[in-house]
Amino acid sequence: MLADLVKVKAWFDGYVRSFDLSVPMIRMKYEHSYDVMRVGEALTKTLAWPPNDAAVGIAACLLHDTGRFSQYRDFGTYNDGASVDHGDCGYETLRREFFGNTINADSVDDEGQKVILQAVKWHNKKSLPELHPDLSSDALLFCWLARDADKLDVFRLVRRRMDEGTIGGLLPRHKIGAPLSTSLLEEVETFWSGSYKNASSLQDFLLIQLTWTLDINFAPSLQILEKSGVLTHIRDCFPKDDARVQTLLEGLFVRIEEHKRAIAEK
Ligand SMILES: [Fe+2]
Known part of the structure; x- marks a missing residue:
């Protein structure tokens, strides 16, 4: 399993640049993506993951909210219930625009692509199913990593915004x-x-x-x-x-x- 993190970051940055980063809610998700990536880096180090697995896990963390950008552009909300499931949307976007483009062919190998797609799809579900045709046992660890890293960063972000008195901007509903x-x-x-x-x-x-x-x-x-x-x-x-x-x-x-x-x- 292999992922070239330099190329993954280059694709992600290019993709996000197609949205309006001057919109604070969009900017916030871009920053959150990198923060979750850094939490993923720290966790894979602590858990002593082999370097190749760690790179794939870190890529999954960076890409986990790929679906958020078009969700906000198209619906003006991060409320999945009132718009789209952003995990499913991220899965489709990555499949089509990142892994489906031959220019990116050497960024992530086939096995890495499979587990990243599953980690992105399942990162936001209330819980992970025991058995599901779209969730392989190989992908489970990567789903766990993305889910943990995401939650840790949201805990940090909510606390910071509460301390700063700006939590209303983060949770408008x-x-x-x-x-x-x-x-x-x-x-x-x-x-x-x-x-x-x-x-x-x-x-x-x-x-x-x-x-x-x-x-x-x-x-x-x-x-x-x-x-x-x-x-x-x-x-x-x-x-x-x-x-x-x-x-x-x-x-x-x-x-x-x-x-x-x-x-x-x-
Ligand atoms: Fe998410």
């Missing part, structure tokens, strides 16, 4: 001062995961983020999250005097500890 939505609370109490369709406030988004922790795949990813303090920061954002919310948070943090033990061997 979510009301900043509003409480948790009852429908989301019920969903998380039942399934320990939350859907964007039930989220309308910043607190809702933060609760969904906390549940992402249960979907983290690699132990070092969870260590990075815990070390950053972002999990306790989110926990402190919820009302201390709301017994229902506090019970839910206690349950979530117990599950996070269990999950940490479960992935320690991965």
Whole structure:
């Protein structure tokens, strides 16, 4: 499995330049792509991936949000539910415009292309299926890497924008001062995961983020999250005097500890 990262970056930069980078929401996704790539670099190093696999994994991280650019141009939103599934859209764009063009033939070998396409397609799904014709066992590690790196960077970005007081620009659909939505609370109490369709406030988004922790795949990813303090920061954002919310948070943090033990061997 091989990927020439210099060529992958050159294609990606050229592709993104066909969009209007002066639009802050587009610019943000371009920067996020490189930030996720850097998280992927750090994780593959910590996990001691062989260099060729690491290069393919890092390429998948850089390309994971390829679908975001045409999504925003065509629909003016990053809400998949109201537009397109940006993982599926990225898969198609890469297949057609990157790997389908003979000029790029030596950028990534066939095996690398297959796993990158799957990592991009599956990076944004709520969970990965046990068995699916479009998800091979070879691709699973790469899907895990892209999903972890993406989540880690979104945790970092949301925290930074909250600290800067600019979170409203990042999450335009979510009301900043509003409480948790009852429908989301019920969903998380039942399934320990939350859907964007039930989220309308910043607190809702933060609760969904906390549940992402249960979907983290690699132990070092969870260590990075815990070390950053972002999990306790989110926990402190919820009302201390709301017994229902506090019970839910206690349950979530117990599950996070269990999950940490479960992935320690991965
Ligand atoms: Fe994404």
